[in-house]
Amino acid sequence: MTPDSFYDGGRYNDTQKALKRISSLIEDGADIIDIGGESTRPGSLGVSAQEELDRVIPIIEATSAEFDIVISVDTTKATVAEEALERGASIVNDISGLSFEPQVAQKVSKNKGAIILTHTSSRPVDMQKKTYYSSLISDITNSLLSSTQMAIESGIPEDNIIIDPGIGFGKTTGQNLEIIRKLEEFCKLGFPVCIGTSRKSFIGEILNTYSAEQRLIGSVCSVIISMLKGISIVRVHDVLETSQAIRTVRNIYG
Numbered sequence: 136m137t138p139d140s141f142y143d144g145g146r147y148n149d150t151q152k153a154l155k156r157i158s159s160l161i162e163d164g165a166d167i168i169d170i171g172g173e174s175t176r177p178g179s180l181g182v183s184a185q186e187e188l189d190r191v192i193p194i195i196e197a198t199s200a201e202f203d204i205v206i207s208v209d210t211t212k213a214t215v216a217e218e219a220l221e222r223g224a225s226i227v228n229d230i231s232g233l234s235f236e237p238q239v240a241q242k243v244s245k246n247k248g249a250i251i252l253t254h255t256s257s258r259p260v261d262m263q264k265k266t267y268y269s270s271l272i273s274d275i276t277n278s279l280l281s282s283t284q285m286a287i288e289s290g291i292p293e294d295n296i297i298i299d300p301g302i303g304f305g306k307t308t309g310q311n312l313e314i315i316r317k318l319e320e321f322c323k324l325g326f327p328v329c330i331g332t333s334r335k336s337f338i339g340e341i342l343n344t345y346s347a348e349q350r351l352i353g354s355v356c357s358v359i360i361s362m363l364k365g366i367s368i369v370r371v372h373d374v375l376e377t378s379q380a381i382r383t384v385r386n387i388y389g
Contacts, residue, residue: 164378171209199223213238220246232282240289256305331370
């Protein structure tokens, strides 16, 4: 629900367009609908809590009323998380891993929701300037474990916690590829792992294209490899194509 997301910004930012899109995504095989009102693309400045509420709450309410589907709200703000959970969302997708507003955890606990904790090096405005790690996988792992501990101490059950190593959030192309190669390390931490590679710039670099429109095949390949390495949830733009690919691989592997 943002005008400035890197791929689909502005395409669905009124209620009727959004509901039509959501209906299509569910038909294509989506299990969770992720609704966000603040772009987290590299360089983005963010918006106020009120602006974010105005963008997402009407859609969450309408989606909850019209569809029997799990709703995730993509936010780092406690006020937005609380309102969204009260209006029909059941998951908070916090790209900061509770580092921007730790109070998000209390809102999730209070409303008996689930949380996705993502690793990021900094806020979107400057995260791509902060890509130094002493040991990439260990640094991300330690950060995620710190985030999960904060969530547990706030009363969120371990079964309601999902982790995400944060592809593209303060990582270079080489670092993103290393994370995907070593996804098993994150799966060993004992929490379901979510990953979002869909149409991101590192795929564009691999394929030598600046156009996000030309990154579908690379995105699907990254999803399949991630799935085979043990991840549980994938965030994608292209649900139908991804679902078909996953179904094919599952049948081949039995």
